Amino acid sequence: MVGQMIARRVVGLTLELIKEGKTADRALLIAGQPGTGKTVIAMGEFVEIQIDRPATGSVPIELIFSLEKAVTFLALFSGDTGQIKSEVRERINDKVAEWHEEGKAEIVPGVLFTDEVHMLDIEFFSFLNRALESDMVLILIMATNRGITNIRETNQQSPHGIPIDLLDCLLIMTTEPYEADEIK
Numbered sequence: 326m327v328g329q330m331i332a333r334r335v336v337g338l339t340l341e342l343i344k345e346g347k348t349a350d351r352a353l354l355i356a357g358q359p360g361t362g363k364t365v366i367a368m369g370e371f372v373e374i375q376i377d378r379p380a381t382g383s384v385p386i387e388l389i390f391s392l393e394k395a396v397t398f399l400a401l402f403s404g405d406t407g408q409i410k411s412e413v414r415e416r417i418n419d420k421v422a423e424w425h426e427e428g429k430a431e432i433v434p435g436v437l438f439t440d441e442v443h444m445l446d447i448e449f450f451s452f453l454n455r456a457l458e459s460d461m462v463l464i465l466i467m468a469t470n471r472g473i474t475n476i477r478e479t480n481q482q483s484p485h486g487i488p489i490d491l492l493d494c495l496l497i498m499t500t501e502p503y504e505a506d507e508i509k
């Protein structure tokens with residue numbers, strides 16, 4: 326990966342602090358123009374956390390259900406609109422809770438990554454607020470290429486289309502357009 330040193334340093338430092346059990350901002354927003362590497366930076370952090378995760382070993386765990394997998398799984402049900410029906414979400418939550426209760430699944434704290442965050446509706450933002458209060462999410466990383474825009478399904482505008490209460494909790498960094506010598 327080339328360039329974007331500030332954003333990469335902020336994300337990397339946050340990860341180190343979390344791994345050392347020190348206080349760190351757990352909700353990051355990467356904002357920048359399309360194609361400036363926001364997704365690559367966030368995915369790099371995700372991979373590192375997954376690799377570092379200690380093996381569970383001894384218990385007969387049939388399924389390890391990380392939050393990221395849950396989100397991917399939910400995405401299968403979201404169709405073209407990107408919206409997940411609340412009854413589908415509830416049924417999956419119940420199933421995962423049941424597997425967890427029966428010892429068939431382990432829920433692994435991890436990175437929750439939400440790309441194109443300006444596309445989310447109010448219901449999803451409240452899910453993110455709840456996720457931040459949960460021990461399951463070590464770090465929430467969001468990315469957007471929008472400036473001031475409408476919060477979806479409302480008449481309100483806000484920076485990056487994110488409600489102000491969530492915006493207040495975020496550490497925001499930017500990616501910069503590339504210089505000619507970085508992309509030659």
Ligand SMILES: Nc1ncnc2c1ncn2[C@@H]1O[C@H](COP(=O)(O)OP(=O)(O)OP(=O)(O)O)[C@@H](O)[C@H]1O
Nearest residue numbers: 326327328329358359360361362363364365469470
């Ligand atoms: N610094 C970089 N080093 C190497 N490859 C990069 C870098 N930045 C971007 N790319 C490549 O450019 C493409 C677009 O990057 P990416 O999807 O991360 O951009 P983005 O900022 O998330 O864009 P968007 O706002 O459209 O979602 C990818 O193929 C990625 O691998």
